[in-house]
Amino acid sequence: MLSTSQSESNGVLHIRLSGRLDSLSAPELEERLRDAAVGHVRRFLLDLSDLDYVSSAGLRVFLAFAKLVRRAGGQLAFCGLKDEVRQVFELTGFTDILSISSTADEALRAWTG
């Protein structure tokens, strides 16, 4: 089970994921992120503080979204990775190609200076 919530402030769409991002829940998130990408916001913060599990199906969704945002000239950051999720990001080299902060505040500071 995956639940998502989002809020917008100062031009940043803060998307919080909670639960499990697996083959069953990935299609729903993919759709939600595609919708988010065509909105007016250009900065996206994916907050994984409450995400317990991610499989390659979830990584595919993250990667597709990162490419979409990049092509549209926007910015994307991830924050709050738990150990299990961080390990998956590290083993697949995602930590090298994505912008990852420990906390939401840290990610927001990097953008607003």
Added chain:
Amino acid sequence: MEKTLRLPAELGSLEPFRLFVLQCARDLAVHESRVPQIELVLEELLTNLVFHAYKEARGDVELACFPRGDAFCMRICDWSSPFNPLERPPPDLSAALEDRPIGGLGIHLVRKMADGLDYRRENDQNIVEICFRRDTQQDNRDA
């Protein structure tokens, strides 16, 4: 001490297989720190089967859990045509974001997380065996 569960090879079977493995891991005193990796390896191999081995065809998957020495092992059998998931070429992890292909990471994660991995074709079945060190609660108390 082997337990098995046989279900249709479809996404709807993921959750019952997962709950089955969680129970087996508990019964065999697998340390909780290893459980997320076991879950992930199971999901990657099962989805690989559903999407790549059986494709449009229908069939079953049988999952067995058993101990082997200090290890917790899973054996995944299917009756599709010969298909060795471990033959997938490794992904290029050094590619830039724009050049990263979407996909191909699942089997890579399986290789990284399992301590032992083996494929064989036997009696018209594909058989994949995956073992994890149990890192049992007892080991941790001793450490």
